[in-house]
Amino acid sequence: MSELRPETRAVHVPQPPIEGSRPISVPIYQTSGFTFDDPAVMAESMGRPDGAYVYGRYSNPTVRSLELAVAGLEGGAHGIATGSGMGAINVVLFGLLKPGDHLVAQRSLYGGTAAMINELVARFGITVTYVPENDPAALRAAVRPETRLVYLETISNPMTLVADLPAMCEVARDLGILSVVDNTFATPLLCRPIEHGADIVVHSTTKYLSGHTDVVGGVVVLSGRELYDELWHFAIELGASPDPFASWLTLRGMQTLALRMRRHCDNAHHLATRLAEHPAVTAVHWPGLATHPSHELAGKLLPGGFGGVFSFDLAGGRAAGEKFMSSVRVALLAPSLGGVETLVLHPASTSHRSLAPEELRRSGIGEGTVRVAAGIEHPDDLWADLSQALA
């Protein structure tokens, strides 16, 4: 290199190989592309997911590390990381459905997913049937020759209904359709849908997996190699891939997932049981409570804990809900969930505002319903905050 001029040497920075040791933390490979010694290796790597790294939209070592980490936790064969949870969901929906196809989805869906399914129906000639998340007979009755997949969520938002994954996935398998499960609320620490028969798991890693309210991302986990090859090609054409730094933040957060989930679940338990006894509260919705419709199923499907999200209904309706939102001091009024901070939200005026009053009622959300995503703060500080906001 010594014969090169300074202008050229400034561009071509030395990259000494690391020999005899390895970094402990996953490095951030902040590069958009990779260079090759052998043009044949480059050509051969472009068309398959497990070739040499070629281009950032196709794959990147930091991103691959995240894909392997989530797939490993979920018990899947492979993962595809994406720039958001909706990116992961759309890789699956657009990657598998074509005009004329039919899908069956559970009635209570994450708002963004529900909106996307409405788009598929309105603009792409796809039809949908909604069934309860725990009714395998209704699923069986809804399936037609053109049904391609069933779409479920382990724990729904904000009423925390638990899907009967073993029964629903068994019907899907029996009828030859794919089952897709959004496992964002449960995380693989509480539930691994593939063990219950799911073919595909999707995550918004924005939530518990990254856990620190500092990154947006998603992952698709495939139970088998064939589905991976099919969707990998589609994902790179769609341009859904994440940034290496976002993937690194997610990986770092995931190292403490088990500790955080324990605390999220304990704090939810602490707050939900106290709220259930409060005179201003008419109902608390958390699968850990014996009064919850999913309690028995949750005991089987979520042996590691009932999750960190719950909701409750205020006797005073909308006015009480709005007053509560502006009275919390430790908990923050914010969308999203799964981070270390406790967040509160009034679904009727925010996340579920697009639902018609009739749809809102059907999903169990009242004018005075408040959603709480329990963080990892001290439980006594959280209860002191919520109870002063109720006073």
Ligand SMILES: *Cc1c(COP(=O)(O)O)cnc(C)c1O
């Ligand atoms: C947040 C969320 C999504 C969407 O994820 P983004 O990262 O916001 O795109 C999908 N499903 C569930 C259950 C979520 O909570």
